[in-house]
Amino acid sequence: MSTIASADAGIAKVTAGQPSGRPDPTPRFRLSVNLKQSGIYIAFGLIILLFAVLTDGALLQPQNISNIIVQNSYILILAIGMILIIIAGHIDLSVGSVVAVTGAISAVLMVNLDLPWPLALVITLVAGGLIGAWQGFWVAYFGIPAFIVTLAGMLLFRALTMTVLGNQGIGPFPDPIRTLSNGFTSGYLGNVGLGPLGGADLFSLLVGAVAVAGLVMAQWRTRLARLGYQQNVDPFPIFLAKILAAGVIIMAVVVQLARFKNLPWVLVLLAGLVLGYSLLTNRVVFGRQIYAIGGNLQAAVLSGVKVKQVLFWIFVNMGVLAALAGVIFAGRLNQAGPTAGNSFELDAIAAAFIGGAAVQGGVGKVVGAITGGLIMGVINNGMSLIGAPSERTMLVKGIVLLAAVAFDIWTKRRAGR
């Protein structure tokens, strides 16, 4: 605006004594932001490399990659719900117990009552939502800290599980549920030879190729749109290198999976959830309001964000996702047990924080939480492959969690100067 510009010039002599010539903070800051944002992925890469070397490559064998995904799927699903709650500045300690109780509910419906599995699944997810609504009510509308509400929930829903199940498990689950948790896409299109790598499932490879193509398309369109709005974008070679790297990694994982038993169904489910929730947090008004609440609650209230509603619904969402994880976990073990989901909440919370969420809220990404969960999964898996006792695995995970949060606070302190 020219009026302001001239006004600015008119008072230049007044402000001459002020520190107007302060150094531009941009370059250093941009570097630390990049370090902060990509640090987690670099760490993930290094951890994979470390264990690949320590296990003589066993970590990256087709079956092992498949195992890591299937064994951690329920934690990753929980981590998606948890990251939303942590971004809003809250916590949910009850998810392990909710996994147990929803697993038990699904077992009663599918095994004892013999309901058709799709109906039983829907009822279980609704039950999870109601559990979330119960907790969301106390947190959002009654104002009890989520720590307390969900600590109570942890006890309540564990007690409920034990009441439903008595002291024994219920099983076995119907085949479709077991396939969802444990099974793989079947070779609809047969195998193709990959030279020295042997045969691989063509369908899986095609899905991988479509995923990569979709990624390239999406990135390219974003780039064009940004250019159209005259925003800064990466130089083309760097853009190309990033896309290429992402594509190669995705295809490498898919090829290994295709060489084993095709794509795990939970991977397909997870991919859908990650995509959906990433869009939710980045592009949907509701998702963006979660960040506003966690970043500055008062400012969000005074900007017209309906804070109570948003909080309520992210707890409902957590309940539904915990129910999904509950069904998958029970299906994987082929029975719902009274101790199912013990300490899952800690793994999900750790995944979120390792993945770059801030303790004060307002910061975090779905992809970060997934990466955090996978870091823990790779550590678990790698440590067991090299025959380390479980106490040592726990020790390493504890140190990684502490280091990740220390790094987060350190970068923030540097940026805050």
Add this chain to the structure above:
Amino acid sequence: MTDDILRMRGITKTFPGVKALQDVNLSVRRGEIHAICGENGAGKSTLMKVLSGVYPHGSYEGEITFDGRPCAFSNIRQSEHRGIVIIHQELMLCQQLSIAENIYLGNEQASRWLIDWNRTNHAAAGLMERVGLRENPVIPVGDLGVGKQQLVEIAKALSKQVKLLILDEPTAALNDEDSAHLLDLVRGLREDGITSVIISHKLNEVAAIADSISILRDGRMIETLDMATDQVTEDRIIAGMVGRDLEHRFPPHESTIGEEVFRVEDWTVHSPTQLDRVVVSGVNLRLRRGEIVGLAGLMGAGRTELAMSLFGRTYGANISGRVYVNGRQVQIKTVRDAIDHGIAYATEDRKRYGLNLIEDIKRNVSAANLSKLARRGWVNDHEEFRVADSFRGSMNIKAPSVLSPTGKLSGGNQQKVVLSKWIFTNPDVLILDEPTRGIDIGAKFEIYTIINRLADEGKAVLVISSELPELLGLCDRIYALSEGRITGEVPREDATQERLMQYMMKGQDELR
């Protein structure tokens, strides 16, 4: 030669970009009650913080001599050790602890390592009797009213062998009866040889109790009046506080005033914590298109409370009254309602209530009107970028890009982000609470220019400010608020600082 208990010489205290105190001298005679007067932001509290060591020695220039010896306090403990105790406007008591525990907090009555509760409670009872507080020393402080809590603070000061008692706005939150009791108590302490310094806006109280009055304005000591020898009237004090140095700090502006757009009738608000306390009482306001209207009032007059209660009832309880937007009566129950009816409110404390400091400029600008950028729930983040970037240009926000976090910006640029956020909601009425607080002169000029531009676009702007020159330089019409009531309405032509100050202060007596 008079016997001065305290001498402060050449005190200069600088904050980044602001000289809060400039070469201030203050002498306080032993055993007197010395009042310090000045407008909000004149530097009264800063001076007392320098004296009590809140700002450590070395962070200011100048010399302090207390009780004949020089002072170089690096924290409050050291000043308290010498007998200087400050009682802040916001009481520093632990609500859940007992009266006795609060009195001896940090000074526990212990034999070896164990607290001697009998001794603590007994000694506390003695101090409480001295200040006229008849309560059981073991009940929690939170059960007492504000007036009695004030007495606990004084008892606490007495327990530290106080020689110089500093009271910052001691009666601001008290009713008449409690105020009178407190002032009697301060007189009683004078008989015991305790010197008091009182910071107060209530000039009638000052005139009644003080032996001397020092007046600060814009960080400078203007004068010290001796009540015994000088002819001191309230008008005389006001003249000193206001001064007459209006410079050309405001962009020239002629308002084109249109039809009425916002009207408030008989607006009454009670305190949410003390339901029987009326914070805003029977306020009537009207704003017209293209008009810049000021709201003047001292701290605690209810300015922010009025604004926030109007803005979606974000403050207050038992709110009554009527609001009309464009001639139609509207019910505004939530912030969303307020925004939807074209009302915007930029808060007084932008860091705490206005901005998400960890997010970038772009997301702060869009925060109050995200749905405008969204189609069926999907935010168009490219459009968001474009909108934010255009505000960066039009508001002259000095940042490398709209992706810079707002926490890294200067106060003036942060304020421009807040204004952008509200302008993006396309309001008819903007309520700006202390829009230039804590920002430098250059940025102030830019904010004034933006406010003028908003008025030219046909919006009604209500500016709340503690700085009277700002209201006089900016506004077409100014309301004065005192103790929750509108005590005056002055058009630009007739407005002077003296006149406004009289409305802002004298209204208090006339209302009773």
